Amino acid sequence: MSVLSRGVRTKEVKVAVVGLGYVGTPVAALFADVGFDVLGVDINEDKIRKISQGINPIGGKEPGLSDLLKRAVGRGRLRTTSDYRELSDRDIILISVETPVDDKTKMPRYVALRAAVGDIGEHMKRGSMIIIESTIAPQTMESVVLPLLEARSGFRVNEDFYLVHCPERVMPGKLLHNLRNCDRVVGVSCDQAGECAQEFYSHVVCGNLDVTDLLTAEVVKTAENAYRDVQIAFANELAMVCRELGADFWKVRELINKSPHRDVHQAGAGVGGHCIPKDSWLLISPLKKREDLKIIPHARHINDFMPFHVVALLEEGLSEAGKELTGAAVAVLGYSYLPNSDDTRNAPSIVLIEELKSLGVDVRVHDPYVEEYRSDLENVVRDADATVVMVAHDDYCTLDWREVTDLMAGRVFVDGRNVLGREKALELNLIYKAVGVGDN
């Protein structure tokens, strides 16, 4: 009997979460914690082992996640496997695998999605509900997921299985908070699946569960992030306008945002992460003439340019100090893409460091959250000709910058995230170059 006709009572419904990353791990822990029997599936044996021991594989500050995971595993409600055959008794299967875009073509790369969906099709049982939580390009459910599931299972959608696209709305640092509190769009293959999905998610989500069709859900998710990307791009472009005019973007932004219905975002050293840099490209990828679009692609180009703008600021500062870029010793503070997180996916610092190294700069990197760069800050800054701040970690916002900059050989300070500010920089007698701040 299908899960739709039985209803979703925690004691009876068996759940699987395929893809145990920043989304899948907290999702699996949450559903297990409310009483579902949850099977976590991933191809990464190290991740599977850690979670099966109740160890949270995600670094950075994630309030509540480690305890939740330990409790769920301790109560025997969450176990893990890499064997897809174990999906054969699962009533509801959630998929949260990566859905990147190709660096060059900007088209979706569905290697992980196709592999997961194909293997699920092979083993899923009749009457199950398949939920895609990964962010996907519009038309993916109809043109990729549905045909693959039908082909590999021999089942028919809305007769032998049901399809849902419930895109995640998580953010590193607030994984559990967002999962519990954000409204969710629930795209469904039929009305009955909508009722069942709403009942299922209502066990863990206290936000609204807005049922709609599959295509609308795909467009909403990718467009909501494209919108944020455009908002950030406006801030970045305004920052460059302010810098050229000699105005202070941060003062301008503060005063603009006092005006009703204004929300100028924060200019900065670039836009990283697993969502914003790719979702605009996912949104427009199915279009026949996407090159005719202006705002969405151009916003991407502006935001991708920001690490190179930081290189230009550094070059300007070093030149004022009588130094060339080539051969200069530069301390880069912050490697992750977001403050207080260990997540380094598409981090602007990666682009910056690559560019600096190609220009012959002696680069030293520090980041309190990234294992590889968690070294002693003093050693990274000592004898540097310049310091570049790329991430506004709390650790940096509470530093005694006089102590830190006195360790440097030079006085050049490039502020990619408005961590120091011009007044403080002048007090410390620094050659201060910052996103959005003029020199005079």
Ligand code: SAJ
């Ligand atoms: N950034 C700026 N200026 C801003 C805001 C962000 O430069 O004003 C940069 C950040 O430094 C970072 C990148 O953009 O490098 C992305 O930052 P983000 O705050 O958007 O964080 P994400 O990538 O984790 O965004 C996620 C998204 N959530 C989902 O896709 C489910 C996004 O839609 C949310 O708005 C965001 O979390 C959030 O604030 O919850």
